[in-house]
Every structure is written in structure tokens, then in C-alpha cells.
Amino acid sequence: MALDSQIRINLDRSVVLLVDDNPQALEALTAMFRGFGVRKQFKCGSGAEAMHVVKTQELDLIVIDSTMPDMDGYDFVQWLRREAPDAAKFTPVIMLTGHAARTVVEKSRDSGANFVVSKPFTPEVLLQRVFWVAKDERQMVVAEGYVGPDRRFKNLGPPLGVKGRRKDDLSTHVGAAKDPNLDQSDIDMLMRPAKVQL
């Protein structure tokens, strides 16, 4: 779904950290965010530099490339979500990806970034993801194997009667009961432990 071009977005007070090991790609990203009206940007060429910025600055958004030598984008986000100072732990992250090698597919899934943007993309797509991040209401999940936004999306599909709804989509309407209600003794029977012969 394209971003409505008439929506107003104010990013002039936002502080954005851009991380990419390729200087040319980093310049291009900087140019895009300058165009979006972001005045304060930190640019880093490595995960280690980015870690330092996270520890010393208040950031509103991090945009990081997935593929970098030493510490890649996925490792950085894992560090951010688990080991960064508390104030920075849940800073929203947009991950930019090129080709996902087989060895990093699982890492990518579990990294904890808010959104992943695959290349190639246009400035419009990137701005749309920034807007999505700003409107992202998902809770953060802190679990042993994963720290990041809740990955469960609820999609009920188009409402009933609206074109595009498939015949086999589940209805959001429960409808009227077909059978008579169970009485209390039937319910009790369902829950009563029964002795079985093994």
C-alpha cells in the first residue's frame, strides 16, 4: 500500500543513525534522509562505531545495512536489543537487505528489527517504512531466543461483502449456534478426569 503523498511528516527534530560499511551507500542514504527533512544524522561505517553512538546519543531511528564485515546488521540489532543501555534498547530499526545468504536467513528472522527493506527501493518506499515505524504499535517481546517487536500479525482480510474477500477466508462473524447449548452436567463431564486402563 503506497503512502498517501498528501500526508504531512515532520522529521526535522528526529535524530537518525545510518550505518553502512560502503561509503557510497552511506552517502546515498544520508542524501535521502536529508531530503526527508532530517537535520541530525549520525553516519557510521561499522557496527562498532554504531555501538558507540548508541551508547552516547539519544536516537529516534536506526537504519542499518544487513551486510557488513566484522559485525553485520543482524548482530548489531541483537546487541542493541539485549545489551545496549536500557534507554536505547528498543530504538526502532529499519534493516536494509540485499541478497540473503543461506547462512544468515535464520539470523535475519530473529534479529529483532522493526522492518526490513529489501533492495532495490525508492526514497518513497523508505519514507513509507519510516512512517510505518512511527505508527508501529506492536509490543516488544523479550524472550530467551528473541528480543524485538511482536512478529505475530493479525490479518482478518477485507471485511465481509467487500470485493477481494476469498470464499475460504474465515468469517469474523461467529453466527448463530447450530446445536442446542450443552447443559452444565455435559460441561462437567468434559472436564472430569476419567480413569483409563493402560
Add this chain to the structure above:
Amino acid sequence: MSDPEFVKVKYRLTEQVARPGGMTAGLASERAQRELAAHAGDAMKSLSGMIGRLEVMCKERTASLDSVYEEGSTILDIAGLFNKRVLCDACYSLCELVDRQRTHKRADWTSIGVHVSALRLLWTKDAEDPASLKSVVDGLWTITDRLNP
């Protein structure tokens, strides 16, 4: 194992984007496109240099598959920021091919060479209609898909 904890987070960014002022999304995209265009010339030059390095690797056939993958991945990174869709698709096929070859521990320089020649062709035909160049990319994927993931 402990139960997962759910934390409600309020982003500062949410308040900031909604502050009075700013600009429309349409204008922001246009401005970003203009800013980006200023870097396009240098980016195209460096893409040419990277394809050149891949051409040398194909000629010498001594480079590791990791080096070919890294070079291909960098081309994809830069071309991707400038929305060079056809070049990116071709480069994605190269990265996938090399990744599969790494998995099978078998370098096939002929198929890599075909990809690199196609990258050069697509780079020189950058301004042409992407639809007409799609058949080149489809051909590359046919080569890549001959090797199981």
C-alpha cells in the same frame, strides 16, 4: 525457560512525525530523489569499477567464491539504493549462484562469467526499457536454478 515478557514501547518518532510543520510525503520523496540524483554519477562510475573487478576475477579464476560474493553483494547494495531494478535482479542471481556454489563447494567460473558479462551489458543499457532487458535476467536465473539450493 522463563516466560516471554511483553513491553509496551512508545517511540519518540511517533510524536515527532505528527508535530506541526514538516512537509507532505510527496514533497519529501521528491526532495530525497533530487538529493540522491546528485550522487548517481559517482555511484554509476563505481559500479562500473566493481563489475570490472569481477571481470578480472573471472579471467584469472583464482579468487575465492567469498570474494566474488562480496563484490556482487556490494554492487547490489549500491545499485539497490538507486533503484536499478534490472541490474539488482541480475546481481541477485549472481549472489544466489555463488552462494549455492559455496554450499556445494564447487566453483563454476563459466556460469559466473555469464553473469558478469550480463552485468556489464545491463550496466551499459541502463537507460533502456527494463521490460526489454528482463529476458536477460530470466536467462541468468535459468542458469542459477540448475544448481539446487
